[in-house]
Amino acid sequence: MCQLQLTSGAHDAYAARMPTTPDDPAAAIAAVIGLRRLADRMEREAVERAVDEGWTWQQIAQALGVTRQAAHKRHAARLRARSRHTEEDR
């Protein structure tokens, strides 16, 4: 009981700091989706910068907290396309 109250109190304190409207789950979830989209885009840009600075896939994967294969699968094709375009521009 005491534990429950504590948990609920902690939750309320956390919810009070959250910017989303807690009583509208649809809006709260939409905000999460928006952040996820933004996070994906930030990840792409950050990985591109890392590659430009000579990072290996192993290093990028470690920083992202994913396997080397996962990092490669997510980013390699795009980076190849990008370096092709850069060469075409020259």
Place this chain on the structure above:
Amino acid sequence: MNPFKALDDMRTIKQLLTESERIARDLGEREPGAEHLLLSAMALPDGSGARAMATVGADADAVRSALVAEQADALVSAGMPRERAEALAVPEPLDDGDRPRIYAAGPTAREVFRAAGDRARASKQRLAGAHVVAAIADVEHGTVARVLDRLGVDRQRLSEAARAELTAS
């Protein structure tokens, strides 16, 4: 009964999936969602999807603008200042080069796609854009549902318009 129905359907399916993937990438997303499938259905040459949407006053540009507005508002409700959110919501096309098309649609797109196919099969009709639009009109939550709300689309009217398109053909 059109003896070429199966072939026509296969062509339509391929168009829908390829185009929704292209639209998703154009809008900076790796994986097509139901919203990209809607835009893809509206671009099908049979025209029924675009006509059904036009009945409720929405064209492809309006859907695209609503998607951008939805992303901006999502970031604002996550605590970002509006000006910054609007700048970040402008989509940046994603270029994966000549990566083989693998039809990797996301779960919301797959669900709508399946529902559209079921509708076409149940009515023994050729798969058309309006089948996708009718399936979209039933989606309760998520980006595509919020985009329809944002555009002030009456779901009931959209459903009826899609059905009317299908019985007319």
